[in-house]
Amino acid sequence: MKQQLKDLVCHGVSWAGLMPAVRSLFAGRAAIISFHEIQREFRCELATGTSVSLFEHSLRWLRREGWEIVSLEECLDRVSRDDRSRRYAVLTFDDAYRDNVSVALPILERHNAPFMMYVPTGAPTRTLESWWLGLRELIRSRDDVTVDAMETRFHCPDVQAKVSALARATQWVHEDYHRAAMLAPTFRKAGISLSALNDAYFLDEREIQALSHHPLASIGGHTTSHPALKNLDSASARAEMADNRNYLQNLTQRPVRHFAYPYGNPKASGPREEQLCSAVGFLTGVTTRPGPLDNLPLNYFALPRVFVDSEVGFQARMSGLQRAFRMLIGDARAA
Numbered sequence: 001m002k003q004q005l006k007d008l009v010c011h012g013v014s015w016a017g018l019m020p021a022v023r024s025l026f027a028g029r030a031a032i033i034s035f036h037e038i039q040r041e042f043r044c045e046l047a048t049g050t051s052v053s054l055f056e057h058s059l060r061w062l063r064r065e066g067w068e069i070v071s072l073e074e075c076l077d078r079v080s081r082d083d084r085s086r087r088y089a090v091l092t093f094d095d096a097y098r099d100n101v102s103v104a105l106p107i108l109e110r111h112n113a114p115f116m117m118y119v120p121t122g123a124p125t126r127t128l129e130s131w132w133l134g135l136r137e138l139i140r141s142r143d144d145v146t147v148d149a150m151e152t153r154f155h156c157p158d159v160q161a162k163v164s165a166l167a168r169a170t171q172w173v174h175e176d177y178h179r180a181a182m183l184a185p186t187f188r189k190a191g192i193s194l195s196a197l198n199d200a201y202f203l204d205e206r207e208i209q210a211l212s213h214h215p216l217a218s219i220g221g222h223t224t225s226h227p228a229l230k231n232l233d234s235a236s237a238r239a240e241m242a243d244n245r246n247y248l249q250n251l252t253q254r255p256v257r258h259f260a261y262p263y264g265n266p267k268a269s270g271p272r273e274e275q276l277c278s279a280v281g282f283l284t285g286v287t288t289r290p291g292p293l294d295n296l297p298l299n300y301f302a303l304p305r306v307f308v309d310s311e312v313g314f315q316a317r318m319s320g321l322q323r324a325f326r327m328l329i330g331d332a333r334a335a
Contacts, residue, residue: 046136054308066086071090075089119203219256221248221282241282245259258283277301283300287302292320
């Protein structure tokens, strides 16, 4: 209901012809846009990524509305120079999914759109404890699912019920990232191999090597094992970043300058992780905290990103409509 109300308001603002005024007052000068999977079979994958149609719409919308799609380094350079001649968008992909190449890359090539892919070591080496893939496979492969650690049984005979069950189980992990390890007995009992899922869904080393030479692609770091870094001691968190950077530089024979924090919210990363990110040699760190790039000076080690969940939602975020709502609500509460 909440999302439907937001969509309705956004449609109303657009219908009334107010969007240009909202954009001029509230839109950021630049934005880093976050993607994970780009899915041909969006419903089959339980709506866990971005559909091809929404991905294509997003790129067309950016072009139509005058956003220039540039590399992360070019974007940050222009923002630092206070270049207001255009608005700039950066496309990023987390985790190195196969469909980023098989599905998204041909679309990116048609748009001549540069992009950044953040790669955890465990994805191409097939050692990643990809609990989110395990949960998805568990729930979509059966109509009755018991997640032992949650002490919860789901009856999900149709796609909508499966999407809802997966959302509940995923949220349970995000409330405490230590819980991810508690899912292993359930996966074993169901015969689900995370290594096999890694092989099915993530690029391998040869494919990442090839992608690193593509003129539109840049490769960034994303830790060795994709942990919530705040849960680790300082030495372990630093090793997760440094070892991943060294691995990717050796694999691609190219410098790896940029980093994405796993999970990237305040529960999983904070000032300590920002300091470590800089100390191991990265130039930037992106988070999952929402927002555009428009506050100078930028904190290069806690850069926000914009997420794509629907056509209307994406347009509202990029046009500044959601920021306008937040400011109005804040003013109303203050009064």
